[in-house]
Amino acid sequence: MSIPVDRSPESTLAFLREGYRFIGARCDRYGSDVFQTRLLLVPTICLRGRPAAELFYDNDRFRRKAAMPMRAQRTLTGVGGVQGLDDAAHRDRKAMLMSVLTPTAIRQLGQLFDDEWRARIPVWERSGRVVLYDEVARMLTRAVCAWAGVPLADSDVARRTTELHAMIEAPAAVGPQHWRGLLGRRRAERWIGDIVDRARAGSLPAPAGSALRVIAEHRDERGHPLPRRIAAVDLLNILRPTVAVDRFVVFAALALHDHPQWRERVRGDEAATESFVQEVRRYYPFFPAAAARVRRSFDWAGHHFPRGRRVLFDLYGTNHHPELWPGPEQFRPDRFAGWRGDPFSLVPQGGGDHLTGHRCAGEWLTIELLKRAVTNLTSAMSYRVPPQDLTVNLRRMPALPPSGFLIDGVRPAG
Numbered sequence: 001m002s003i004p005v006d007r008s009p010e011s012t013l014a015f016l017r018e019g020y021r022f023i024g025a026r027c028d029r030y031g032s033d034v035f036q037t038r039l040l041l042v043p044t045i046c047l048r049g050r051p052a053a054e055l056f057y058d059n060d061r062f063r064r065k066a067a068m069p070m071r072a073q074r075t076l077t078g079v080g081g082v083q084g085l086d087d088a089a090h091r092d093r094k095a096m097l098m099s100v101l102t103p104t105a106i107r108q109l110g111q112l113f114d115d116e117w118r119a120r121i122p123v124w125e126r127s128g129r130v131v132l133y134d135e136v137a138r139m140l141t142r143a144v145c146a147w148a149g150v151p152l153a154d155s156d157v158a159r160r161t162t163e164l165h166a167m168i169e170a171p172a173a174v175g176p177q178h179w180r181g182l183l184g185r186r187r188a189e190r191w192i193g194d195i196v197d198r199a200r201a202g203s204l205p206a207p208a209g210s211a212l213r214v215i216a217e218h219r220d221e222r223g224h225p226l227p228r229r230i231a232a233v234d235l236l237n238i239l240r241p242t243v244a245v246d247r248f249v250v251f252a253a254l255a256l257h258d259h260p261q262w263r264e265r266v267r268g269d270e271a272a273t274e275s276f277v278q279e280v281r282r283y284y285p286f287f288p289a290a291a292a293r294v295r296r297s298f299d300w301a302g303h304h305f306p307r308g309r310r311v312l313f314d315l316y317g318t319n320h321h322p323e324l325w326p327g328p329e330q331f332r333p334d335r336f337a338g339w340r341g342d343p344f345s346l347v348p349q350g351g352g353d354h355l356t357g358h359r360c361a362g363e364w365l366t367i368e369l370l371k372r373a374v375t376n377l378t379s380a381m382s383y384r385v386p387p388q389d390l391t392v393n394l395r396r397m398p399a400l401p402p403s404g405f406l407i408d409g410v411r412p413a414g
């Protein structure tokens with residue numbers, strides 16, 4: 001049995017046009033969770049679903065070296081970071097990153113985010129109308145820099161946030177938005193590179209256990225310190241995605257707006273808050289897919305995977321797979337009540353194992369920050385949602401309601 005082949009000779013434009021539904025729509029059309037197409041001029045096998053997740057996260061079958069398109073490396077992830085490593089080099093770098101994301105450290109960053117949020121409520125009360133996305137972005141930038149040991153003057157918060165956002169928005173963009181991502185990355189790597197140099201020279205005190213200290217002092221599996229640029233790339237691999245949680249916070253606010261009964265359900269209820277947050281991560285679009293390359297040829301479910309072939313695993317499509325999630329297009333947090341976890345079905349941040357595989361290092365931190373945001377939105381303040389464009393356009397990657405979620409009439413909870 002051969003893999004169904006997409007009719008179009010080159011599908012990059014279709015992917016950019018169709019966005020998050022590109023892979024799923026073809027899987028539905030071919031009646032197969034595996035098909036082959038051409039993306040960025042190379043043959044690419046696309047996969048979705050639970051069995052595919054188990055396959056994709058098998059390190060013996062796939063490698064990450066040279067898997068991600070260069071345009072995404074030069075903007076989103078950086079070149080030389082943990083995402084493109086394999087085997088011992090990956091295990092070493094991943095362990096370094098995971099070592100700063102302990103449960104205690106996650107709680108501390110959550111508390112800093114909470115403090116930022118509480119301090120802003122009176123400001124929002126005075127200023128009338130605010131864009132939640134912009135506000136949360138700056139709060140997260142301040143909180144994560146303070147937590148990571150990265151000094152950040154008040155006057156620099158806005159521009160550093162803009163640089164981090166530009167990297168996230170660039171990979172699927174063409175023209176000015178892509179160039180802004182390249183520029184944002186260049187500036188941010190220079191900024192963080194200088195800070196790593198100062199920490200190493202002892203002129204900038206980096207607290208023990210902080211991300212800056214751990215990365216600046218790290219010796220790799222061969223005993224070498226990380227080159228300055230690589231240290232900057234991997235420190236940015238903590239700062240950038242933490243700020244990106246702002247998108248999920250906007251989606252959580254949108255879900256509370258569209259399903260107001262959940263405002264009551266989550267208030268003071270830890271388990272309901274957790275279910276709500278999990279459903280936000282499942283339902284709303286973030287990263288469309290993850291990329292790898294076949295390590296050595298193999299056959300799977302009757303399909304041939306030739307050595308070196310690029311493979312895309314559909315994260316969004318797996319989170320919306322009807323066999324895994326009954327009524328996948330309905331927002332139903334109750335589906336997570338009593339959920340015991342499954343590394344291969346809820347995959348907004350990748351699947352498999354956090355330490356040995358490429359699953360997101362910041363998944364638990366993301367959940368913590370989202371829970372704090374939901375608690376603040378429902379228990380720390382009241383607000384109105386004025387008329388605005390709240391469409392979530394699945395053709396735009398990364399997706400976000402155009403208004404950034406406007407709120408007004410903010411009052412602290414009585």
Ligand code: HEM
Binds near residue numbers: 237246
């Ligand atoms: C905003 C929400 C987030 C989303 C949607 C997200 C999503 C992802 C995805 C899809 C991957 C790739 C999985 C794969 O390659 O198979 C990933 C990897 C990664 N993420 Fe996240 N992430 C988020 C937040 C975070 C946070 C808060 C951090 C760190 C504090 C983080 C750090 C990383 C790192 C270091 C990797 C690379 C892991 C590796 O290659 O081994 N992410 N993330």
